[in-house]
Amino acid sequence: MKTLIKNCNLISMSEKKEKYEECVDILINNDKIEKIDKNIIKENCDKVIDARGKVVMPGLINTHTHIAMSIFRDTLDGYGLQEWLNDRIWPMEDKLNQEDVYYASLLSCIEMIKGGTTCFNDQYFMTDSTIKAVLQTNMKIHCTRALMNVNGNGEEKLNELEQLINKYSGYDDNIKINVGIHSLYTCTKEYVKKAVELAKKYNLYVHMHFAENSKELEDIKRIHKTNAPINLLEEYFKGIDLVLAHCVKVQPKEMNRLKNLKLSVAHCPVSNLKLGCGIAKIKDFMVNGINIAIRN
Numbered sequence: 001m002k003t004l005i006k007n008c009n010l011i012s013m014s015e016k017k018e019k020y021e022e023c024v025d026i027l028i029n030n031d032k033i034e035k036i037d038k039n040i041i042k043e044n045c046d047k048v049i050d051a052r053g054k055v056v057m058p059g060l061i062n063t064h065t066h067i068a069m070s071i072f073r074d075t076l077d078g079y080g081l082q083e084w085l086n087d088r089i090w091p092m093e094d095k096l097n098q099e100d101v102y103y104a105s106l107l108s109c110i111e112m113i114k115g116g117t118t119c120f121n122d123q124y125f126m127t128d129s130t131i132k133a134v135l136q137t138n139m140k141i142h143c144t145r146a147l148m149n150v151n152g153n154g155e156e157k158l159n160e161l162e163q164l165i166n167k168y169s170g171y172d173d174n175i176k177i178n179v180g181i182h183s184l185y186t187c188t189k190e191y192v193k194k195a196v197e198l199a200k201k202y203n204l205y206v207h208m209h210f211a212e213n214s215k216e217l218e219d220i221k222r223i224h225k226t227n228a229p230i231n232l233l234e235e236y237f238k239g240i241d242l243v244l245a246h247c248v249k250v251q252p253k254e255m256n257r258l259k260n261l262k263l264s265v266a267h268c269p270v271s272n273l274k275l276g277c278g279i280a281k282i283k284d285f286m287v288n289g290i291n292i293a294i295r296n
């Protein structure tokens with residue numbers, strides 16, 4: 001099938017072409033871009049889209065989501081992170097079923113597509129239901145079964161994740177599973193080590209919340225018996241690809257240690273402002289050559 005997009009404003013990530021071109025045509029042949037040029041003739045095209053006044057660009061990637069939480073949006077304002085999570089969100093999540101997670105995920109997929117996001121990195125549970133929504137909307141997902149063991153059932157969650165890894169291996173190019181550790185304040189040292197072993201076994205990256213607010217850092221110090229939570233990143237995750245969400249409370253003097261890790265920071269300013277956590281020192285990360293991704 002040949003599709004021709006006419007007269008679009010193109011933002012290209014190509015090294016060979018201009019980054020921005022006005023009023024160009026794009027010829028797509030069976031899901032592959034065949035030609036980008038001015039005035040491509042529309043004969044033999046099955047579909048022609050008039051994109052005058054519109055932008056065509058690569059899809060955005062949302063690097064930290066819990067998309068099924070869209071149904072909780074605007075229900076809880078004015079709480080700090082721990083009260084919001086422990087006392088409000090987790091009790092509501094206990095009542096969710098597969099159908100809730102499916103429809104909530106579908107809602108978020110539709111919203112993301114409308115905003116230009118085509119791929120996202122999700123950390124939640126009932127993952128099959130989120131994947132079902134993704135397959136239906138032709139999006140791409142990196143996802144997991146969120147791991148934590150402070151409230152019990154840690155082993156079950158690990159088993160569930162390993163089953164997901166095997167189930168979706170080679171299943172669909174748009175579905176990728178990673179190892180989602182909820183955080184160091186909800187996981188013991190022994191449990192984190194088991195999760196990292198799983199990441200090594202299947203050559204997967206780890207996606208985790210880190211340094212979202214000051215209380216979290218105090219909890220990590222107590223649970224993991226350390227003076228500096230940043231030490232744990234070096235101890236537990238050496239050689240592992242890491243996506244760390246938030247990183248609000250990482251100090252500038254700690255940056256030059258982080259750059260020795262295989263780390264990307266998922267910057268989440270909207271969440272951080274909603275829960276009164278502050279803003280990550282993005283410029284300091286960038287000056288130290290640490291990759292910054294964004295939750296849009």
Ligand SMILES: [Zn+2]
Pocket residue numbers: 064065066209245
């Ligand atoms: Zn999160």
